[in-house]
Amino acid sequence: MTESPEISVIVPVMDEEPNIPLLVEAVRLALEGGPEWELLFVDDGSGDGTVAAIIAQRIADPRIRLVQLARNYGQTTGMQAGFDHSRGSVVVTMDGDLQNDPADIPVLIAKLGEGYDLVAGYRLKRQDAWLRRKLPSWVANRMIRWITGVDIRDNGCSLKAYRRELVDRLSLYSDLHRFIPAVAAATAGARIAEVPVRHHARLHGQSKYGLSRIAKVLADLLTIKMIRSFRERPLMLFGSMAFVAALFGLLFAGASVVSMTTFRLHKAEALVLPTAACVWFALTWYLMLLGLIAETALREARLADPEPGPLAQRA
């Protein structure tokens, strides 16, 4: 198969052997009769017969493709590998555990046709445990929305459709797959829409996620906030922090002056308060220098590799 299909469906998988034939059949049913498509599996270090199952499907249908990673890297890397090797002008991502319904893909693509760069699905009637999955997800989505300013109600839903122009501008690393809409909006100026999608309970295999991801989500949120707000002007970030540090320094300096002029001065007072003020001023200086280093790094990176500009809004 050498022709580029119009639609690439990317499915990162790990130990999903029983689900592969069901998923292929479901995607085939959903997309048959429409534009040319490909189904690109990204095997993320499976230890079962997932790869063999995919190859068996590929032998029967060359539209099924496989990218096999050398080890388990995680879902973000799996998704990025799928982006790198997909060919369609429209790219759809979904989970390999059949919790997403491929029948929703045409709905997402239709919405994309209205001029959006990214259409994210949000799961109606989630078939998950309330305490272990739904509650943490609700809290995390609220926080992501609040901190990033991107109004997406279900960041955890993998079923999303993207334009190729956006996919070529995305570079996912760490655990950023949870924040793709925020990253897309921050780094490429993407127009984003949401559509409701179905959600099914897992049929086979084990969930790879648990409550432990909450701490990681919280840590990554700070990164996302930084990327969204300061990626083009890091000195602003560090300058703002330095300003706050300087205020504390002034507070302690003021307290020192008041102590010296108003009250009877002890040796310890003469030492503690001015020293504390100096520490805050040193932090101010340090943060400003860090900001300058970040600006230098930004400039050098842009010189070495001018990245494509943000997407233009369609009139």
Added chain:
Amino acid sequence: MPTRSLDRLRSELEVTARPAVPLPGAGPAIAVVFLGSERPEPLASLIRDYVGPLTSAGHAVECIVAVEPWLRGWAADLGAAAEAGVPIRVLVGAYSMGETGLLRMALPYCHAPALLIMSAYHRVESDAIPALVDALRDADLVAARRWPRKDSWISRLQGRLFHGLVARLTGSRFHDLGCGVRVVRRSLLQELPLYGDYYRFLPVLAARDGFVVREKDCSQHPGDARTRVYRPGTYLRRALDLLGLFFLVRFTQRPLRFFGLVGSLLALGGAIVLAVMGFQRIGGQGIADRPLLLVGVLLLVLGVQAIALGLVGEIIVHLHATRQRHYRLADSAGAHRSE
């Protein structure tokens, strides 16, 4: 984790099977690389013991001797190489660079697709070498493990502690990272960025990057069996290596998680101290003459500094993310992007 360019990844898609070690007669199959940086033994005996078994087994061998400047005279003894009938090249470093630097210097001069790398002294019995090389057929790197060990109990205890720590910090379990005898594909060395003193940890880094790494037992050479008690500086260097390795393996793509954790703990400690003192002040107690106030401020400031450093790290990672991909492909079926 090492980073890889997108172009290289795409070109890799053309490769669907790992090439085997070339058969004898198809050019040099193995480059035997001696890294001379400490306690060298006569070059003639090294070549006789380690190159000889390979030529006897029918491998076409080339020999590279890379040495520190102060070992220039030692490397001049090439009679044994002439006797063995193998092409040999001696490379002398311009400055002292350690084994990792010597390996980087030697790599461009190796023509063979596989390298047998070792220090300039006997560590394993020579009869183990052909099997070590053969093991590369289904791996990218084969590290020799000196086993059974003939060292003193102190050395063995140190080794167990060290490798236990490495396993704990990196998640990779190896038993003898101190044994520098390794057979490795040249392509692996070209892909993995090696610097500092990380040749020692090459198996860990390679496994982390998705290469197939094996450990193979080799009899320890009697001359290598001794009590290893080093100077304090050596232990300090190893501890710093471990810290660096831990960070490289776990946090290279997410520095804020490391610095953020450290910074948050410090800042939290400072905030608690200052909050307690604040309540005491509200209760009418004087705090301006108490050094604890300074401790609280210092902890808070240190915490902010650590978090700020993590943010700089995140900025750098983010800026380079567009050019780099942090994964390796094992194999691909039909994964060719049409141009």
